[in-house]
Amino acid sequence: KQEVTQIPAALSVPEGENLVLNCSFTDSAIYNLQWFRQDPGKGLTSLLLIQSSQREQTSGRLNASLDKSSGRSTLYIAASQPGDSATYLCAVKGGGADGLTFGKGTHLIIQP
C-alpha cells in the first residue's frame, strides 16, 4: 500500500526566506505527483503536477522536483511571502484510474 510522508509537519519562517518542503512515498511505481495548497476551511488548490517521466516543474516562485527512484519530491518556495501561509499537501497517483494518495501536509507560516 502506498504511503506518503511529509516533513516537516509544521514550519514557521520570516518573510523573504527561501524554503523547501519534503515529500516521500514508499512505492516508486507512480503515474504522477501533485502538490496542493489548502487554506483554512477551504478546498485544495493545485500548484504543480509532475509526471513520472519528468524531473521538475516550475510555476512562478514555486519549483517542484521528483526523484521517482528514491521516492522523493521537494517543493521549493522562493522569496516567501505572508500570503504563502497555508497547508501544503503532496499526493501521488498510481497506475490506472485510482485517485490520489495524500500526505498529511506541512503547515507553513510566513512571519511578516
Next chain:
Amino acid sequence: NAGVTQTPKFRVLKTGQSMTLLCAQDMNHEYMYWYRQDPGMGLRLIHYSVGEGTTAKGEVPDGYNVSRLKKQNFLLGLESAAPSQTSVYFCASSFSRGGLTDTQYFGPGTRLTVL
C-alpha cells in the same frame, strides 16, 4: 465557469439518519472523486468514477454509496450515518487523459457532523 461545487456546505445529522452530498462540475471532466479529510489522517479516497454511469471503490468505501447518472454530477450517499463519518468531504474532478489533464480540481468541501 464555477468549477467544482458542493452542496450542502454544512450539515448536522443524528446517528442513523441518511443524506446525500451533491458534487457538480462544469468543466466537462470525465473523472470524479470523493475524499474525506480527518485530523491526523489526511485525505482518503472514498469512491470514484471514470465516466457517466460508472463507479468504483476507493480506500474507505464502507458506509457510503455513490451514483454518476449525469457526467457533470457525482452523488455521495450515507444510508445510516454513524459518528465515525463525521468529517470534511471533498469532491474533485479531472480529465485524466494523461499529462497535465490529470490535475484534480477540488470543491470547497462539506463539513458533516454526526451526533
